[in-house]
Amino acid sequence: MSISRLLTSLGLxxxxxxxxxxxxxxxxxxxxxxxxxxxxxxxxxxxxxxxxPRTLIAAVAGASFGICGAAMQGLLRNPLASPGxxxxxxxxxxxxxxxxxxxxxxxxxxLMPFGGMLGAxxxxxxxxxxxxxxxxxxxIVLAGIAINSLALALMSLILNxxxxxxxxxxxxxxxxxxxxxxxxxxxxVLLPPTVLGWLLFAGTGQGLDLLTLGEDTAHSMGVNLxxxxxxxxxxxxxxxxxxxxxxxxIGFIGLVIPHLLRPLVAxxxxxxxxxxxxxxxxxxxxxxxxxxxxxxxxxxxxxVLTAVVGAPFFLFLIxxxxxxxx
Amino acid sequence: xxxxxxxxxxxxxxxxxxxxxxxTTAQPDPxxxxxxxxxxxxxxxxxxxxEQIASVTFLSQHAMSSYMADRAAGxxxxxxxxxxxxxxxxxxxxxxxxTPPSTLRLLNDLGFKVKTFTLASxxxxxxxxxxxxxxxxxxxxxxxxxxxxxxxxxQDLLPVQTxxxxxRGIIYEPNGYTGGPETLRGDILRLSGWHxxxxxxxxxxxxxxxxxxxxxVSPDRLVFSPYAPGTHSLxxxxxxxxxxxxxxxxxxxxxIPSRLWICGGAMNLEAIARxxxxxx
Numbered sequence: 001m002s003i004s005r006l007l008t009s010l011g012l013x014x015x016x017x018x019x020x021x022x023x024x025x026x027x028x029x030x031x032x033x034x035x036x037x038x039x040x041x042x043x044x045x046x047x048x049x050x051x052x053p054r055t056l057i058a059a060v061a062g063a064s065f066g067i068c069g070a071a072m073q074g075l076l077r078n079p080l081a082s083p084g085x086x087x088x089x090x091x092x093x094x095x096x097x098x099x100x101x102x103x104x105x106x107x108x109x110x111l112m113p114f115g116g117m118l119g120a121x122x123x124x125x126x127x128x129x130x131x132x133x134x135x136x137x138x139x140i141v142l143a144g145i146a147i148n149s150l151a152l153a154l155m156s157l158i159l160n161x162x163x164x165x166x167x168x169x170x171x172x173x174x175x176x177x178x179x180x181x182x183x184x185x186x187x188x189v190l191l192p193p194t195v196l197g198w199l200l201f202a203g204t205g206q207g208l209d210l211l212t213l214g215e216d217t218a219h220s221m222g223v224n225l226x227x228x229x230x231x232x233x234x235x236x237x238x239x240x241x242x243x244x245x246x247x248x249x250i251g252f253i254g255l256v257i258p259h260l261l262r263p264l265v266a267x268x269x270x271x272x273x274x275x276x277x278x279x280x281x282x283x284x285x286x287x288x289x290x291x292x293x294x295x296x297x298x299x300x301x302x303x304v305l306t307a308v309v310g311a312p313f314f315l316f317l318i319x320x321x322x323x324x325x326x
Numbered sequence: 327x328x329x330x331x332x333x334x335x336x337x338x339x340x341x342x343x344x345x346x347x348x349x350t351t352a353q354p355d356p357x358x359x360x361x362x363x364x365x366x367x368x369x370x371x372x373x374x375x376x377e378q379i380a381s382v383t384f385l386s387q388h389a390m391s392s393y394m395a396d397r398a399a400g401x402x403x404x405x406x407x408x409x410x411x412x413x414x415x416x417x418x419x420x421x422x423x424x425t426p427p428s429t430l431r432l433l434n435d436l437g438f439k440v441k442t443f444t445l446a447s448x449x450x451x452x453x454x455x456x457x458x459x460x461x462x463x464x465x466x467x468x469x470x471x472x473x474x475x476x477x478x479x480x481q482d483l484l485p486v487q488t489x490x491x492x493x494r495g496i497i498y499e500p501n502g503y504t505g506g507p508e509t510l511r512g513d514i515l516r517l518s519g520w521h522x523x524x525x526x527x528x529x530x531x532x533x534x535x536x537x538x539x540x541x542x543v544s545p546d547r548l549v550f551s552p553y554a555p556g557t558h559s560l561x562x563x564x565x566x567x568x569x570x571x572x573x574x575x576x577x578x579x580x581x582i583p584s585r586l587w588i589c590g591g592a593m594n595l596e597a598i599a600r601x602x603x604x605x606x
Contacts, residue, residue, distance in 0.1 A: 027538035042541040042573060049569040050537055103558045164557035166500050173560055181537055181564045 003271050006264055010278035014059060017285035021055040022047065024292045053184045058288045059281040060187075061179070061247045064194055064239035066280020067201055067273050069254025074208035074269030075232050078137050079317060082254035085144045087123035088240045089249040090151035093174045095119020096245035097155050101162035109185065113193055117241030123147050124233055137321075176303030177250035179288055190246050197239030198277070200231055205270030212269060250303045252310025253280050259317065283309075359463060360416035362406045363425060364391060365589035366443055369459040370420065371397050372591055373469050380416040390553070393585040393593040408432040418462065445590075447531070448513040452590035453477065472592060479595045480517065483602055493605050495520035495580070496545040498570075499553075500561035502537070506530040511587050514594055515549065518601035537564070541573050548579040549601070551588065580604050 023030040025046065033043045065083055072081035083089045098104070099115030130143035155174060159167045207228040210218040215225060244250075257279040258272055265271040287305040294300050359374060360381040361367045367386035370379055371394035379401055385391055386398040404410040408429055411419060419438045421430075422445050433440050441462060446452045453473045460469020495515055497505045505511040506529035507522055515522050523543040527535055535543075548570065565579075586597040 025538050026536055027542050029538070029542075042544055045541050045569045045572050046538050049567070049572065050541070100558055100560070103556075109563070162557070162559070163554065164559040164562060165554050166559040166561040167557075170560050181560075181567060183567050183569065185568065 001264055003265065003275075006275055007278065010275060010282065014278055014281045014285065017282055017289065018055050018059060021058065021285055021289055021292075022051045024289060025051055026292075026296070049183060050181075053182050053187045054179050054288070055285070056187050057182050057190060057246060058179050058284045060190060060194055061243040061250070062253060062281040062284025063277040064197065064243040064280070065250060065253035065284065066257045066276035066278070067198065068236045068240050069280070070258040070269065070272045070276035071201055071204065071208070071232050071236065072254070073258050074211065074272065075229060076135075076140065077211065078140060079259065079321065080137060080141060080255070082252070083236065083240045084148070084249065084251045084254065085141065086236075087127040087144055087147040087151065088120040088236050089244055089251065090148045090155070091123020091126075092116040092120035092237075092241045092244035093249045094123070094151040094155045094158075095241065097158050097174060099245075101158055101164060101167050103163070110189060112245045113189055113242040115241075116243075116245030117193060117237050119151075120241040120244070121233065121237035123151060124236065128233075172301065174248045176301035177248035177306075178299075178301060179247050179284075180299065182246065186246050190242050193238045193242040197235040197237075197242070200235035200238070201273055204228060204232055204235070205273055208269035208273075212267075248303070250284065250306055252306045252314070253283050255317075256306075256310050256313050257283055259313070357417045357463060358415075359418050359420055360402075360404065360411050360414055361386075361420045362404055362411070362429070363420070363422040365422045365445060366420040366459070367398065368392065368394055368589045368591045368593075369443070369455055370463070373456065373460040373465055373472065374463040375465070376401075378463050381411060381414045389585065391584050391588055393589075393591065395585075408436060408438075411438065412436065420459070420462070446510045447508050448510065449480070449517060449590075449594060452510070452594060455590055456592075476592055476595055480598070483595070483598050484517070492519065492521040494523045494544065494546045495549050495601075496523040496535075496540070496543065496547075498535070498540065498545075498548045498550065498565065498579075500559065500565060502534045502540070502564070504529060504533055504535050506533055510590055510594070514587055514597050515601060518598045519605050520549075520601060537567060537569060541569055544573060547574055547577050547604075549582060550579040551582050551584040553584055 027046045029043050029046050031047065034047060068088070069082045072083070072086055073079060075081075093116070095115035095118050096112050098119070099111045104111060104115075127140070127143045127147045130146065131140045135143070152175070156171060159171050207218070207223045210221050210223050211225075211228070213221075219225060258276045261275050261279050262272055265275055283306070284302070287302050290305055291300055291302055357378060358380040359370055359378055361370045361379075362383060364383055364385045367382040370382065371386065381402040381404045382398050384403045384405055387395055387403065389395045392398060402414060404414075406425070406429065411433070417439065419433055419440045420443060421440065422443050424445060425442070430440060430442070443455055443458065444451065446455055453476065456473050456476075457466075457469050460466050460472070497511055497515065504524045506524050507513065507516060508530045509532055512522050512524070523545040524533065524535065526543045527539050529535065550565070580601065582597050582600060586593045586600070
């Protein structure tokens with residue numbers, strides 16, 4: 001399938017999912033109710049102030065998770081690389097939690113993505129330093145586990161000690177993610193660092209393609225590996241940091257989507273980037289739609305759904321990797 | 327209405343304060359009561375003599391959640407744990423129905439006599455609880471006087487039917503917690519002349535309403551009891567969602583201090599007075 005056709009079909013899929021998402025919710029309200037002005041204010045507010053931001057944020061965050069997974073898998077040439085594995089998600093969550101619950105600054109809502117970005121960057125650098133430059137799959141996984149455990153422990157500590165009495169129970173929101181109760185303000189805060197991150201990703205395609213030939217070959221063809229690595233790390237920190245600070249850490253999107261879509265781009269990492277972005281957006285939107293189709297009661301967390309899909313996929317991946325290592 | 331609200335608080339305080347110096351004649355050894363729950367603290371502090379109060383919870387000394395905080399100053403403090411009462415040796419331990427069963431079991435095992443009060447879910451429950459607590463501490467007459475004062479103040483505050491549209495209010499807390507008609511706060515809301523919009527969403531007791539449901543019941547105003555103001559969390563941030571300000575036409579939420587209605591007692595009348603004053 002040609003790349004433009006793939007991008008168009010995925011783009012259409014995302015649009016369709018967004019339309020469905022806008023028309024779903026506890027309020028039993030849909031777009032066409034906007035035309036009857038008798039319901040008035042409440043309908044307009046539900047659609048434009050609750051559902052629209054929720055839909056757009058899910059799409060943007062999902063795209064970030066997808067593209068970061070693809071970029072990290074290309075950079076590390078490691079099929080298990082994903083924002084969760086390399087520590088960026090939990091680092092971002094830790095950074096955001098530190099800023100929010102400790103009330104750093106009255107305009108904390110603007111500072112939260114900064115906390116997320118800083119946390120993501122520090123966590124990724126730590127994993128990289130721990131694992132070493134030519135790390136095998138096992139070493140990176142171990143380093144990732146270590147940093148993830150540390151981040152989760154510190155996050156639990158901060159939430160426990162936070163002044164707000166509501167803090168402790170919110171650990172679930174941070175570790176399993178949620179896109180409910182978000183508003184347009186959250187979208188405006190999410191967009192600038194995300195767009196910046198995506199722009200940084202946009203220029204890395206060629207370098208990643210050359211990297212598949214091996215580090216030395218790539219170097220001989222003019223790829224500056226150090227620069228590529230820094231650029232991708234920074235892009236991941238920006239986009240994941242911002243996304244996680246708004247939605248919490250949602251796992252498995254960055255793992256599953258690149259794998260599913262890689263055969264469709266003839267295994268070229270460069271082309272996989274935009275394709276994974278759209279695929280990630282579609283996956284998170286679909287998960288959020290399923291969340292709202294669940295029977296009424298305590299809300300099922302979106303991370304639970306991505307895990308239910310992603311974890312079996314992860315097992316399948318491990319088995320596939322074992323088979324190749326005969 | 328404004329003058330009315332100023333009268334309620336001093337009246338009640340005067341009356342409650344007046345009762346205590348009268349009890350100076352010889353009495354049998356007073357019963358010593360320990361309370362391990364904020365709401366029974368409030369009842370105890372309103373009807374018992376100071377010598378009768380063996381222990382109250384630490385929360386009763388916090389002005390934010392305890393109306394009787396001044397009166398609780400200097401009393402023995404507990405944290406709801408059975409082991410703290412061993413030294414205190416109360417004759418009766420009072421608590422409310424929310425106490426963990428493990429605590430109740432432990433208290434029984436330690437040989438304490440325990441009386442559990444049902445948490446008030448209406449103003450009538452409050453009258454009953456005040457009477458019951460007064461009977462328990464042997465001050466039945468005082469309890470009856472207090473209930474009588476509360477009832478007459480309530481009569482004075484009951485809204486006149488004017489035929490206007492009744493204002494729609496809703497109690498809304500972080501994470502969407504609200505109270506329906508069958509809760510104390512819901513009853514207070516009703517008695518002060520507001521329509522409880524949570525009832526339109528089918529909520530009867532304590533319930534949760536998400537933002538969309540909140541918007542669809544179109545409240546005129548939110549009623550809010552700040553708890554730990556100045557702290558931050560996602561749940562608290564939810565209350566600042568722009569849609570909430572929009573649906574209430576930017577009217578700020580009505581602030582009713584927690585201490586006035588988180589527990590049943592004479593202070594509920596002040597909550598009713600404040601809510602009645604701010605009716606649209």
